[in-house]
Amino acid sequence: MQTNEQLFARAQRVIPGGVNSPVRAFRAVGGTPRFIQRAQGAYMWDAEGTKYIDYIGSWGPMILGHGHPAVLEAVAKAAADGFSFGAPTEREIELAEAIIAQVPSVEQVRLVSSGTEAGMSALRLARGATGRSKIVKFEGCYHGHADALLVKAGSGLATFGFPTSAGVPPEVVQHTLVLEYNKVQQLEAAFSEHGREMACVMIEPIAGNMNFVRASVPFMTRLRELCTAHGVLLVFDEVMTGFRVALGSAQSVYAGLIPGFKPDMSVFGKVIGGGMPLAAFGGTRDVMSQLAPLGPVYQAGTLSGNPVATACGLATLKEIAKPGFFEALGARTRSLVDGLTAVARQAGVPMVGDSEGGMFGFFFADALPQNYGVVMGTDKERFNRFFHGMLDRGVYLAPALYEAGFVSAAHTEADVAATVAAAAEALKR
Ligand code: HOZ
Numbered sequence: 001m002q003t004n005e006q007l008f009a010r011a012q013r014v015i016p017g018g019v020n021s022p023v024r025a026f027r028a029v030g031g032t033p034r035f036i037q038r039a040q041g042a043y044m045w046d047a048e049g050t051k052y053i054d055y056i057g058s059w060g061p062m063i064l065g066h067g068h069p070a071v072l073e074a075v076a077k078a079a080a081d082g083f084s085f086g087a088p089t090e091r092e093i094e095l096a097e098a099i100i101a102q103v104p105s106v107e108q109v110r111l112v113s114s115g116t117e118a119g120m121s122a123l124r125l126a127r128g129a130t131g132r133s134k135i136v137k138f139e140g141c142y143h144g145h146a147d148a149l150l151v152k153a154g155s156g157l158a159t160f161g162f163p164t165s166a167g168v169p170p171e172v173v174q175h176t177l178v179l180e181y182n183k184v185q186q187l188e189a190a191f192s193e194h195g196r197e198m199a200c201v202m203i204e205p206i207a208g209n210m211n212f213v214r215a216s217v218p219f220m221t222r223l224r225e226l227c228t229a230h231g232v233l234l235v236f237d238e239v240m241t242g243f244r245v246a247l248g249s250a251q252s253v254y255a256g257l258i259p260g261f262k263p264d265m266s267v268f269g270k271v272i273g274g275g276m277p278l279a280a281f282g283g284t285r286d287v288m289s290q291l292a293p294l295g296p297v298y299q300a301g302t303l304s305g306n307p308v309a310t311a312c313g314l315a316t317l318k319e320i321a322k323p324g325f326f327e328a329l330g331a332r333t334r335s336l337v338d339g340l341t342a343v344a345r346q347a348g349v350p351m352v353g354d355s356e357g358g359m360f361g362f363f364f365a366d367a368l369p370q371n372y373g374v375v376m377g378t379d380k381e382r383f384n385r386f387f388h389g390m391l392d393r394g395v396y397l398a399p400a401l402y403e404a405g406f407v408s409a410a411h412t413e414a415d416v417a418a419t420v421a422a423a424a425e426a427l428k429r
Contacts, residue, residue: 004035008033008035023400024399029399031388035047039066040067041065042410044066044396050394051394052391053396053415055395055406055419057407058270059403060208060240061274062408063243064319064410065410066275068315071274071315073315075312075315081307082307084303089305091305091311091314092111094314095305095317096111096280098318099272102243103249103266109282110281110304111278111279112278112279112299113277113278113301113309114269115144115237116144116145116146117144118144118268118279118281119146119149119281121299122283123235125281125287126199126200126233126235127200128295128296129233130232132196132197132232133175133199134177134198135149135175135176135177135200136178136198136202138180138203139152139178140207140213141207142209145165148172148175149202150165151164181207181213181219181372182219182371183219187222187223187226188226191226195230195232199233200235202237203237204236205250206359209404210402211375211402212353212354213370224261233265233283233287234265235265235267236263239269240359240404243272244357245358245359247321247326249266249268264284265282265284265287266281267279268280271320273313276308276312277309278312278313325409328409329358329408329409330356330358332411333359336355336360336411337355338353339423343423346424347427352366354368360404360406362405363375363378364379364382365377384401387399389422390426393422393425393426395423
């Protein structure tokens with residue numbers, strides 16, 4: 001058996017930083033990343049055989065837990081029929097239909113392989129469809145690592161203290177305006193100055209890359225009004241929230257709060273692939289018809305709509321559409337957050353938390369942050385101590401304070417109780 005430490009040392013010789021995605025390296029929290037060997041249900045086991053209750057769920061996709069039998073069966077059957085054809089399949093239509101059935105703002109959808117690809121393609125399409133160049137994003141919102149969107153993003157960039165990546169020339173981001181999340185006045189000022197030059201505003205409606213921060217209802221209402229008034233496309237990045245916070249995604253949550261609310265375009269990933277590389281972007285038929293081969297906006301991919309990935313996604317969407325699924329998941333997630341904040345209160349530690357469906361976040365602070373600046377000011381040292389205290393007790397939280405957490409349908413009340421008991425101990429440190 002090789003230890004996590006031995007594997008990490010070996011990995012660092014052949015992979016930059018020993019990982020294929022920066023936040024996995026534990027740089028924010030320190031220590032040795034766990035090399036995962038297998039997972040089942042709500043649990044993962046590392047190379048040393050240590051068992052963890054998993055609250056990352058592959059950073060969102062594993063909403064059913066690991067190794068769900070219906071998903072395994074669908075994947076095995078699809079794999080036996082062929083891994084990739086580079087030609088259309090019926091399953092792609094079925095997945096597109098399944099997405100459209102739950103998200104009324106999406107009339108057509110194109111499948112791709114990653115959230116980054118989906119965000120990048122949505123951006124090109126928004127620019128092509130409007131004939132405009134400027135785009136707006138918000139501090140702390142991460143839309144994948146395409147150049148134009150890698151400005152003041154949260155997630156890994158926040159972890160490493162680089163607001164923007166090196167290798168992104170200033171000319172490439174000269175059309176990207178970055179505003180503060182939840183600041184209505186800034187939004188109004190930006191629209192009055194640049195509204196007619198903007199192609200789109202891209203937003204994580206519930207930001208999961210600065211932990212868990214909701215767009216307020218007044219902010220979202222005004223954003224929708226301004227986009228409509230200026231002919232700017234409102235693009236919801238639902239890579240994290242899509243089919244995770246509700247069956248209709250975060251846009252259904254806002255539609256319940258703001259009558260008639262709809263974004264113009266949406267970006268999905270994670271849950272729609274059930275753990276396989278699959279993502280999508282969609283919108284009105286009008287906008288989507290600008291895409292090649294119908295229109296002039298080019299976008300393509302050898303593995304787009306991959307038959308095994310679509311089987312995995314379809315089987316996952318079928319399970320989560322069952323009656324009562326989100327009610328149960330939401331209740332379990334709320335009970336976790338309530339439990340964590342209750343033991344923190346008992347320990348005299350300021351902690352606040354929030355959740356929607358199966359996505360949650362918590363901060364060592366007195367009040368829930370409304371934007372990135374405030375998130376950055378919450379107690380990072382305390383978070384890091386807590387992270388390790390939980391890991392030592394068999395609870396695997398996201399290894400950075402800037403990331404949301406995820407509960408799956410496989411987590412039981414007993415898992416939540418064990419997690420809360422671990423937290424009570426960890427908070428004593
Ligand atoms: N983009 C993810 C964090 N928000 C990290 C994905 C990973 O490292 O697997």
